[in-house]
Amino acid sequence: MKETEEEIDLTAITRNAIQPTLLSINRARREISRQLQTRVCADPATHDHGHSYIVWDATEWSKKRLVTSQITPPTNPGEYTGATHNAHEIHKAKLLAWKRYKLAQAATLKMIMHAFKDYHFLELQDNNGDVVGYTAIELFQHLMDQYVRPEDVADQVTALHKVLEQQYDPTEEPQVYYKLVQDARNTLESLNESIDEATLIRHGLNQFKEHIDLKLDIKEWKKQDTVNKTWKKFKSHFTKAINDNKNDTGTLKALGMANAVKEEIDKNKENMKVFAQASMEANQKINLLEQHCAALMAERQPPPPPQQQTMDAKSQQIQVLTDRLNQLELNKGGGGGGGYRALGSNAFPKNGKDGTRTCRRWSNDEYCWTCGFDIKHNSMTCKYIKDAAAHKKEATAANPMGGSTRNLHLRSNL
Structure with missing residues (x-):
């Protein structure tokens, strides 16, 4: 029997124009696997999966439906050397299985390329630029090693979990939704992320409960026994419910009214969001204006008076000397050998030992009973009284009252 090469439908294989990614590699593997399922395989252990085992490793292959064992690819039986009809038929069967396997291998390589x-696949090419001698599993592993990083796997897992939460679109057939989540689940399992049926059902219920026409169907589903709550029965239950609702005019009318109410509620919610956003922006502008106003008021206020600096040691010393000079100024009218008068100066010649002097100091005619003539004070204001009982405050230059006659000779110089 002559085996003819089966035609390959390359239109069902997505062509990647950019660098391979984890998603594109897994998608290509699944698409090629579907093509290989249609190719007859002599090994009954493949069941309805045909030659698709060519692209799956042992772990992924064991997850296929009805698969219980690994498949050993057929080998070339060589030339027939038997002598019986039965041996000849066995040889022909082995040869046919091997040829089918080689054709499937060639088709797989063509679809991968x-x-x-x-x-x-530059690293795998020989001197002629051909990729020869590699299995499909090795080619896919090469792509994973060259272009997929560990962090890419983590990102892809996160993205696929979001796909599981894919929203159900009532304008499409429910099978579209089912396929999306199933593909996401299959890809996650290929990345060693196990997703059980209960998780798929939970995500499905979260989507269907948003649709009022499925409210009663959700209640009916929850009443079923746990053993009957499988993903297959879940799809069947809600597919029938959705189709029944589409054919029921009463349900469609009620659904239209409910959707109108829901649309109005959603619109009000959106308006509230817009209002809240506008209020927030207005409050922010008010805060900015208040801050700007406060800054302007601060600029217009007069600067605070400079703080009085603490006098340093020299300033304090100068102040002490100034106070001392002022005190001496007050005391320079007194008699005796001490004080400012005893020091002498160009304006005030030095006193004699008895307090007398040769030239006049003051142009007045003041007199003090204790101090005598040519002084700045008088008997009433004297601060140098030695004998308070004897001192006469009424004494004047015209009437000394027996007081001191010191510097009397200078009175004639007035």
Whole structure:
């Protein structure tokens, strides 16, 4: 029997024009696997999966439906050397299985090269630029090693978990929603992220409860026994419910009214959000204006008076000397050998030992009973009284009252 090469439908294989990613590699593997499922495989252990085992490693292959064992690819049986009809038939069967396997391998390589660029396999090319002698699993592993980083896997896992929360669109068939979440689940499992059916059902219920027409169907589903709550029955239950609602005019009318109310509520919610946002922006502008006003008021206020600096040691010393001179100024009218008069100066010649002097100091005619003539004070204001009982405050230059006659000779110089 002559085996003819089956046609490859490359239109079902997504062509990647950019650098391979974890998502594009897994997508290509699944698309090629579907093509290989249609190719007959002689090994009954493949069941309905055909030659798709070519692209899956042992772990992923064991997850396939009805698969219980690994598949050993057939080998070339060589030339027939038997002598019986039965041996000849066995040889022909082995040869046919091997040829089918080689055709599937060639088709797989062609689809991989269609999905990706030839330079993505540059490290595997021989001197003629051909990629020869590598299995499909090795080619996919090469892409993973060259272009996928550990952090890419983490990002892809996060993105796929978001796909599981994909919103259900009532304008589309429910199978569209089911396929999206199932593909996400399959990809997660290929990344060693196990997603059980209960998780898929939970995400599905979260989506369907947003639709009023499915409210009663959700209640009916929750009443079912746990053993019946499988993903397969979940899809069947809600697919039937959605189709029934589409064919029920009463339900459609009620749904239209409910959707109108929901749309109005959503509109009001949106208006509230806009109002809240506008209020927040207005408050921010008010705060900025208040801050600006406060800054302007601060600029217009007169600067505070400079603080009086504490006098340093020299200033204090000068102040002490100034006070001392002022005190001496007050005392310079007194008699005796001490005080400012005893020091003498150009304006005030030095006193004699008895307090007499040769030239007049003051142009007045003051007299003091204790101090005598040519003084600045008088008997009433004297601060140098030695004998208070004898001192006569009424004494004047015209009537000394027996007081001191010191510097009397200078009175004639007036």
